[in-house]
Amino acid sequence: xxxxxxxxxxxxxxxxxxxxxxxxxxxxxxxxxxxxxxxxxxxxxxxxxxxxxxxxxxxxxxxxxxxxxxxxxxxxxxxxxxxxxxxxxxxxxxxxxxxxxxxxxxxxxxxxxxxxxxxxxxxxxxxxxxxxxxxxxxxxxxxxxxxxxxxxxxxxxxxxxxxxxxxxxxxxxxxxxxxxxxxxxxxxxxxxxxxxxxxxxxxxxxxxxxxxxxxxxxxxxxxxxxxxxxxxxxxxxxxxxxxxxxxxxxxxxxxxxxxxxxxxxxxxxxxxxxxxxxxxxxxxxxxxxxxxxxxxxxxxxxxxxxxxxxxxxxxxxxxxxxxxxxxxxxxxxxxxxxxxxxxxxxxxxxxxxxxxxxxxxxxxxxxxxxxxxxxxxxxxxxxxxxxxxxxxxxxxxxxxxxxxxxxxxxxxxxxxxxxxxxxxxxxxxxxxxxxxxxxxxxxxxxxxxxxxxxxxxxxxxxxxxxxxxxxxxxxxxxxxxxxxxxxxxxxxxxxxxxxxxxxxxxxxxxxxxxxxxxxxxxxxxxxxxxxxxxxxxxxxxxxxxxxxxxxxxxxxxxxxxxxxxxxxxxxxxxxxxxxxxxxxxxxxxxxxxxxxxxxxxxxxxxxxxxxxxxxxxxxxxxxxxxxxxxxxxxxxxxxxxxxxxxxxxxxxxxxxxxxxxxxxxxxxxxxxxxxxx
Amino acid sequence: xxxxxxxxxxxxxxxxxxxxxxxxxxxxxxxxxxxxxxxxxxxxxxxxxxxxxxxxxxxxxxxxxxxxxxxxxxxxxxxxxxxxxxxxxxxxxxxxxxxxxxxxxxxxxxxxxxxxxxxxxxxxxxxxxxxxxxxxxxxxxxxxxxxxxxxxxxxxxxxxxxxxxxxxxxxxxxxxx
Numbered sequence: 061x062x063x064x065x066x067x068x069x070x071x072x073x074x075x076x077x078x079x080x081x082x083x084x085x086x087x088x089x090x091x092x093x094x095x096x097x098x099x100x101x102x103x104x105x106x107x108x109x110x111x112x113x114x115x116x117x118x119x120x121x122x123x124x125x126x127x128x129x130x131x132x133x134x135x136x137x138x139x140x141x142x143x144x145x146x147x148x149x150x151x152x153x154x155x156x157x158x159x160x161x162x163x164x165x166x167x168x169x170x171x172x173x174x175x176x177x178x179x180x181x182x183x184x185x186x187x188x189x190x191x192x193x194x195x196x197x198x199x200x201x202x203x204x205x206x207x208x209x210x211x212x213x214x215x216x217x218x219x220x221x222x223x224x225x226x227x228x229x230x231x232x233x234x235x236x237x238x239x240x241x242x243x244x245x246x247x248x249x250x251x252x253x254x255x256x257x258x259x260x261x262x263x264x265x266x267x268x269x270x271x272x273x274x275x276x277x278x279x280x281x282x283x284x285x286x287x288x289x290x291x292x293x294x295x296x297x298x299x300x301x302x303x304x305x306x307x308x309x310x311x312x313x314x315x316x317x318x319x320x321x322x323x324x325x326x327x328x329x330x331x332x333x334x335x336x337x338x339x340x341x342x343x344x345x346x347x348x349x350x351x352x353x354x355x356x357x358x359x360x361x362x363x364x365x366x367x368x369x370x371x372x373x374x375x376x377x378x379x380x381x382x383x384x385x386x387x388x389x390x391x392x393x394x395x396x397x398x399x400x401x402x403x404x405x406x407x408x409x410x411x412x413x414x415x416x417x418x419x420x421x422x423x424x425x426x427x428x429x430x431x432x433x434x435x436x437x438x439x440x441x442x443x444x445x446x447x448x449x450x451x452x453x454x455x456x457x458x459x460x461x462x463x464x465x466x467x468x469x470x471x472x473x474x475x476x477x478x479x480x481x482x483x484x485x486x487x488x489x490x491x492x493x494x495x496x497x498x499x500x501x502x503x504x505x506x507x508x509x510x511x512x513x514x515x516x517x518x519x520x521x522x523x524x525x526x527x528x529x530x531x532x533x534x535x536x537x538x539x540x541x542x543x544x545x546x547x548x549x550x551x552x553x554x555x556x557x558x559x560x561x562x563x564x565x566x567x568x569x570x571x572x573x574x575x576x577x578x579x580x581x582x583x584x585x586x587x588x589x590x591x592x593x594x595x596x597x598x599x600x601x602x603x604x605x606x607x608x609x610x611x612x613x614x615x616x617x618x619x620x621x622x623x624x625x626x627x628x629x630x631x632x633x634x635x636x637x638x639x640x641x642x643x644x645x646x647x648x649x650x651x652x653x654x655x656x657x658x659x660x661x662x663x664x665x666x667x668x669x670x671x672x673x674x675x676x677x678x679x680x681x682x683x684x685x686x687x688x689x690x691x692x693x694x695x696x697x698x699x700x701x702x703x704x705x706x707x708x709x710x711x712x713x714x715x716x717x718x719x720x721x722x723x724x725x726x727x728x729x730x731x732x733x734x735x736x737x
Numbered sequence: 738x739x740x741x742x743x744x745x746x747x748x749x750x751x752x753x754x755x756x757x758x759x760x761x762x763x764x765x766x767x768x769x770x771x772x773x774x775x776x777x778x779x780x781x782x783x784x785x786x787x788x789x790x791x792x793x794x795x796x797x798x799x800x801x802x803x804x805x806x807x808x809x810x811x812x813x814x815x816x817x818x819x820x821x822x823x824x825x826x827x828x829x830x831x832x833x834x835x836x837x838x839x840x841x842x843x844x845x846x847x848x849x850x851x852x853x854x855x856x857x858x859x860x861x862x863x864x865x866x867x868x869x870x871x872x873x874x875x876x877x878x879x880x881x882x883x884x885x886x887x888x889x890x891x892x893x894x895x896x897x898x899x900x901x902x903x904x905x906x907x908x909x910x911x912x913x914x
Contacts, residue, residue, distance in 0.1 A: 337745065348752075375753065378753065383746075386742060390746075430756075433759045448836075580845060642815070661848070662817075670848045
């Protein structure tokens with residue numbers, strides 16, 4: 061009964077979404093303010109019904125309602141409660157429900173925080189979001205209904221995939237989905253601007269905080285996924301260039317480009333068409349990602365249960381999004397004027413370089429991901445594109461990008477002088493080169509590529525620090541408080557934080573790729589083996605029982621300089637649901653400058669085991685860097701200057717009365733709307 | 738105008754078309770166009786002895802399995818025991834050691850056991866390309882003539898061994914006599 065109620069709520073939300081995609085647009089065409097405002101109430105209604113539907117599905121999980129097929133397939137009596145709650149998004153159908161729920165949460169957020177948007181713009185944005193909602197809800201209801209019943213009712217479920225029974229999995233998919241659906245907001249703003257024919261600075265300003273926030277969630281989601289893969293899969297790696305991982309990296313790369321090109325569109329009115337394209341492509345890539353993961357078109361380690369029907373539907377959705385946007389673009393783009401001119405050396409030109417590098421990197425990853433498919437489709441046999449390809453193309457593109465991060469913020473808009481930049485940065489460059497040259501020596505061996513990478517890390521961190529310090533000094537006379545405020549203005553400080561976070565990630569990658577130690581050993585109780593300067597002594601092994609698995613567990617002491625620093629318990633888990641496929645649960649000792657960990661292999665009899673010992677330097681900073689990047693993004697998205705405009709409530713103001721360039725309401729004094737440089 | 742839209746439109750159409758074609762192929766059920774064709778030729782060093790060169794002829798002659806593995810491949814470990822069991826039952830199993838380092842591969846075999854008849858060392862995936870290896874582990878079933886009769890992508894488990902591989906081997910051996 062509750063299942064049918066959930067289904068009913070889902071269908072109601074779907075109907076509201078259909079109305080939401082039509083009424084506000086009719087309103088903008090006829091100038092009817094009531095119809096335009098209807099979008100906001102519809103967004104609220106849609107969210108409420110989806111939330112209700114989602115809560116009912118969660119309830120079905122908690123109460124073990126195995127008459128619902130999805131619950132039976134992804135849960136079991138013995139599954140711990142927390143995994144019952146997170147198992148709701150553990151499979152395809154539930155994750156789609158979660159997807160549309162987050163989409164409608166973003167829509168609701170836009171409806172609530174939209175005081176600074178003129179009514180036509182808001183109406184169009186909500187209508188486009190309604191259309192996206194219609195597409196995904198139709199997909200959920202018609203091909204992947206999570207409330208489908210099962211008869212006869214099984215006595216127990218087949219349990220959640222053991223790989224997903226892990227804390228990392230509790231938060232990784234939601235964050236990723238929030239990031240994906242957040243890009244739908246950036247897309248909706250771009251499409252709304254195209255429909256209205258107003259691709260102006262005002263549009264870029266409204267769109268920026270949403271895009272940056274979505275990017276922050278995406279960053280967190282990807283970082284957490286990598287963190288989970290690192291310890292749960294027990295392979296010791298943190299990125300595998302797996303098609304599904306690539307599916308999340310692709311929109312991240314274009315979203316990163318989008319954030320930067322939006323800056324140019326807002327500040328200088330340039331890159332308009334390019335920005336619109338990036339917004340469209342970023343969103344299309346999230347749909348493509350969904351398609352890759354859910355259609356079974358590409359063989360992957362962690363594909364969802366796949367089904368060609370779903371593939372056809374998603375592909376149709378992708379085609380409508382791409383071709384529809386392009387048609388709209390072809391119709392409207394000629395109306396878009398060019399932005400302000402800029403010199404060959406200016407912040408615009410550097411941001412253009414940033415965009416080109418990111419987009420080329422994205423294209424390279426996309427090609428590597430789809431190439432095996434293309435070759436197969438042309439009947440040329442199967443080919444392997446592995447990490448060697450991705451490493452070879454990705455790194456050369458990232459190194460100049462990292463260098464530009466240091467330069468960009470100190471170069472002025474419109475026109476700048478390279479000699480001036482050299483004068484400002486030469487000492488930092490020298491110091492960075494020195495740090496890069498010397499740092500690897502602390503690890504015992506020198507390697508040119510590592511030195512180069514670490515030099516870039518120092519370069520980014522030092523330029524950011526010096527830039528902040530200079531900004532502080534400039535306002536020094538006005539008092540320490542004022543000066544600090546100027547240097548730590550969220551949009552500006554957030555940018556430097558995000559750049560510093562990236563630098564930390566690069567540092568971790570450079571260190572771990574060069575200096576990691578990985579050993580396969582055979583250990584008997586009492587025996588020791590060493591890896592990376594640490595001794596590992598096996599004490600014993602026994603069998604333990606978890607909530608829904610049996611585990612063989614070894615006890616291993618980690619010894620450094622004769623002292624036991626930790627006792628690790630790596631496990632080999634045999635889940636009741638699939639005992640033939642044991643899971644490796646590695647046991648880690650984490651530290652600021654290194655992780656050491658043990659992964660249990662096979663029982664060789666007589667108490668002896670094969671084990672994998674890992675020494676992974678600086679891994680801590682990989683995750684810290686990701687957090688810092690996302691935090692920087694959120695800080696920038698929350699900057700007051702985006703909200704200052706909301707001092708004037710424009711929901712009742714028509715866009716015709718708003719100046720495209722400085723975003724002020726025509727007929728009022730410009731000082732009132734903005735206090736920003 | 739036309740020029741402006743042409744590039745993005747054609748790109749979008751190519752990607753969409755490719756995905757549509759890709760959808761029609763189930764990459765698990767139709768693992769390789771090579772099934773039913775002779776195993777591709779190769780020339781590689783033996784893993785056990787760099788002086789010895791192995792070719793297709795060393796893999797062909799009897800009904801045999803060809804397993805593609807690497808020491809860095811964790812899933813290969815989960816299926817390794819089945820190769821040990823099959824080898825004990827007298828099944829001939831050859832292997833490609835794929836994109837690996839000799840030392841690591843040797844250590845892997847020391848630890849987990851060495852059930853393989855011949856192991857070709859393929860660090861640059863030369864043979865891997867010819868044979869259409871997508872990722873490790875993959876397993877091919879060859880008949881006595883050297884025709885690829887089956888390909889399994891991903892690790893095998895007890896069910897796959899019992900229901901797919903063993904019956905096929907028995908059938909092929911019966912055909913041979």
